[in-house]
Amino acid sequence: MNSLVNAIKNTVPITQFNRGLAGKIFEDVKKQGAKVVMKNNTPECVLMSPEEYLSLMEEVEDAKLLRLAESRLQNFTPAETIPAEDVYQKYGITDADLADFDEVELE
Numbered sequence: 001m002n003s004l005v006n007a008i009k010n011t012v013p014i015t016q017f018n019r020g021l022a023g024k025i026f027e028d029v030k031k032q033g034a035k036v037v038m039k040n041n042t043p044e045c046v047l048m049s050p051e052e053y054l055s056l057m058e059e060v061e062d063a064k065l066l067r068l069a070e071s072r073l074q075n076f077t078p079a080e081t082i083p084a085e086d087v088y089q090k091y092g093i094t095d096a097d098l099a100d101f102d103e104v105e106l107e
Contacts, residue, residue, distance in 0.1 A: 012047070014039040 012035045029035050034048040
């Protein structure tokens with residue numbers, strides 16, 4: 001029942017934009033979170049703050065990367081790996097070359 005109440009509270013009829021209430025709606029989105037704009041009793045679009053949107057897109061990107069990593073791990077064959085030292089030797093990379101680079105930070 002709570003999700004139904006939240007859904008109703010977070011919907012905005014499109015007619016409110018026609019009545020000049022866009023500023024109030026945008027302020028509500030900033031304070032209370034995303035709103036679903038309804039047109040003819042059908043969801044038309046979702047309004048959210050730029051911060052919420054960026055956070056959502058980051059989560060989507062993280063999920064895509066996780067799926068890719070899991071897929072690669074399923075096909076991983078340890079016997080086919082190449083030691084780093086072999087790669088360094090093949091491409092003429094020395095310890096001095098590596099010392100010139102900043103430390104890489106992985107999230």
